[in-house]
Amino acid sequence: MNYKIPLFQLNFDEQEVLAVTETIRSKWISTGPKCEELETTFAEMLGVKHAISLSNCTDALHLACIVNGIGASDEVLCPSLTFAASVNCIRYVGATPIFCDIRGLHDINIDPEDIQKKITPKTKAIVVVHMAGFPCEMDEIMEIAKKNNLKVIEDACHGPLSEYKDKKLGTIGDVGCFSFFSNKNISTGEGGMIVTNNDEYAERIRLLRSHGMTTMSYQRAKGHATAYDIVELGYNFRMDDIRASIAIVQLKKLQADLDKRVDVRKNYLTALSGIEQIEIPFKNNKEFVSNYIMPIVLKNSTVEKRDALRNYLHENGIQTSNHYPPIHKFSIYKENSSSLPITEYVCENEITLPMYAVLTNKEIAWIAETIKTFFAFYE
Numbered sequence: 001m002n003y004k005i006p007l008f009q010l011n012f013d014e015q016e017v018l019a020v021t022e023t024i025r026s027k028w029i030s031t032g033p034k035c036e037e038l039e040t041t042f043a044e045m046l047g048v049k050h051a052i053s054l055s056n057c058t059d060a061l062h063l064a065c066i067v068n069g070i071g072a073s074d075e076v077l078c079p080s081l082t083f084a085a086s087v088n089c090i091r092y093v094g095a096t097p098i099f100c101d102i103r104g105l106h107d108i109n110i111d112p113e114d115i116q117k118k119i120t121p122k123t124k125a126i127v128v129v130h131m132a133g134f135p136c137e138m139d140e141i142m143e144i145a146k147k148n149n150l151k152v153i154e155d156a157c158h159g160p161l162s163e164y165k166d167k168k169l170g171t172i173g174d175v176g177c178f179s180f181f182s183n184k185n186i187s188t189g190e191g192g193m194i195v196t197n198n199d200e201y202a203e204r205i206r207l208l209r210s211h212g213m214t215t216m217s218y219q220r221a222k223g224h225a226t227a228y229d230i231v232e233l234g235y236n237f238r239m240d241d242i243r244a245s246i247a248i249v250q251l252k253k254l255q256a257d258l259d260k261r262v263d264v265r266k267n268y269l270t271a272l273s274g275i276e277q278i279e280i281p282f283k284n285n286k287e288f289v290s291n292y293i294m295p296i297v298l299k300n301s302t303v304e305k306r307d308a309l310r311n312y313l314h315e316n317g318i319q320t321s322n323h324y325p326p327i328h329k330f331s332i333y334k335e336n337s338s339s340l341p342i343t344e345y346v347c348e349n350e351i352t353l354p355m356y357a358v359l360t361n362k363e364i365a366w367i368a369e370t371i372k373t374f375f376a377f378y379e
Contacts, residue, residue, distance in 0.1 A: 004317030005363050008183050009356040011250070011257055019245040026241075031216060034241035038248050039193075045161065045251065046168045048176075048195045050202035053239040053247075054209055057157045057179035057192035061089035063208055063237065064175040064194060065125075067201045068151040070095050074124035077150075079110040080328040081343050082129040086155045087327045095124065099328045101340045103137075105279040105297045108346055112140035119144075125151035128173070131323075133185075133290030134282040135164035138172050145173075153177070157192075158292040160185050161258055165287075170195050180243070185257065185290050186250045188243040209237040260357035261291035267361050268294055268353070271368035277301075277375050293323055294355035303348040305378070310351055312374045318367055321352040 023034055035053045043051035054060050070076060072094035078087055080099040090097045100114040108131050115126060126145055128136045145152045152173030156162070159169040160178055170176025175198075180191030196202055210216050212234030215227075269283060279297045282289075298306050310320050326347040328337045353367060 001314070001319075003314075003319040005319065005354050005359075005367065007319040007321055007352065007354050009358060010182070010187060011253060011357065012187070015249045015253075016246050019249045020242055023241050023245040029242050030240050031210070031238045032241045034244035034248065035239055038239075038244040038251070041248065041251055042193055043195065045254075046171050046176075046195055048168070048171045049197045049199070050205075051193055051195045052202060052205050052209065053244060054192045054194060054237045055239055056181070056190050057155075057177050058085040058089065059209070059235070059237040060177035060179075060192045060194040061085055061127075061153070061155060062092050062235075063205050064153045064177055065089050065093045065095070066208065067196075067198075067204050068125055068153065068174055070124050070151070073122060075120060075122040076125045076127055077110075077115050077118055077123060078127040079129050079343070080326045080340055081108055081131065081324060081347060082155065082327060083157075083324055084327060084330070086127055086129050087333065090127065096122075097327075097333070097336050098123070099336065099338050099340055099343075101342050102346065104342060105299065105346060106281060106283070107134075108132075108281045108295065108297070108350075109134065109136040110141075111342075112137050112144060115141065116144055119148055119150075123148065123150060125153060127153045127155060129155040129157075130159045130162060130169050132282065132295055133159035133162045133169075133292040134285055135159070135162060135169055135287060135289070138164050138167075142172065157181075157184065159290045161254060162289040163287050171197070174198065175201060180247055180250075185292055186247060186254060188239075188246045188250065191239050191243045191247060204232075207232055208234040210234060211236060257357045258288075258290055261355065262288070264355065264357065264359050264364070265291045265294065267364045268368075271364050272296070272371070275368070275371055275375065278371070291355060293321075294353040295323060296351050296353060297346055298349040298351070301349045306349045306351060308378065309371065309374050313351075313367070313370055316370045318370060319354060322347075322350055323352045 074095040154173040154176040156170035157179035162169040176195045178193040180188040212232035
């Protein structure tokens with residue numbers, strides 16, 4: 001279906017084409033100078049010591065678990081309202097995910113109170129996910145982690161340049177992970193980044209992303225080394241220079257894109273303000289955020305009613321999505337299932353509306369009017 005208003009629009013133009021062409025003509029297309037440039041720029045933008053490019057955010061989360069010493073017999077506290085990668089990474093290292101509920105319809109991030117309740121002697125770490133780019137309650141979470149000697153992994157794939165009390169998301173915990181998937185604020189098709197201020201973590205991540213090799217092909221090609229050793233069982237988690245060249249262009253566009261998204265969200269808040277049947281998560285947020293997606297949650301609703309509204313929006317040319325099905329309800333995680341009433345309600349009654357920088361006031365008004373019309377007839 002060709003939607004009049006799509007869920008997302010890729011922020012690509014001739015700059016990305018030229019960047020890729022330049023890289024191909026350089027005759028170095030694997031991990032090399034463009035990856036190095038991207039890592040330096042990304043680290044500077046976030047004010048963090050180390051940024052290491054990777055093939056995707058899933059690999060970043062996997063390595064985050066490894067360098068934080070998470071393994072078999074450990075438990076890791078995490079949300080269920082997230083994409084599967086945020087939890088799969090825990091299972092990759094043999095640990096057990098312990099699902100925590102979210103704060104409420106007004107704040108669909110992990111609840112620090114539920115984190116505190118579910119700590120056991122086996123708890124090793126907390127994975128937080130900054131939904132839609134809005135920050136979790138990091139002061140409370142970091143205090144809980146400090147008191148209980150827990151590691152904190154930030155899944156910040158929704159929040160490049162999002163802030164929490166003047167700190168960039170991804171730089172508050174022990175390790176931060178970012179995604180460059182095709183629909184993210186920074187898009188390279190596939191790709192990711194892991195950031196940390198821990199020198200030892202960074203050194204080990206660089207080893208693990210490339211088979212545990214002490215030097216990479218680019219270093220040897222530049223004459224900085226003539227041989228290599230393999231000192232640890234690593235992986236092939238490298239980003240290539242073609243994607244890195246796209247990411248460099250995307251980073252140059254990022255701040256302007258996010259500034260426009262701030263205005264788009266303000267227009268949404270105004271247009272949707274009179275609809276009593278919906279709650280807008282994070283509507284009172286004052287921090288600068290990426291506004292990766294635009295979630296709404298239906299109040300006093302059912303999954304059938306939510307789906308009816310989605311269908312009505314689609315019939316009127318408006319594409320929507322659902323972020324996300326609850327992880328603890330998937331077949332593979334049923335053994336780890338627990339009672340998460342708020343998560344389950346939100347997952348069944350959330351709708352993700354279109355969000356991108358060039359979304360117009362007229363289009364936002366049409367989306368809001370369509371929602372109002374639905375409720376007028378449905379009820």
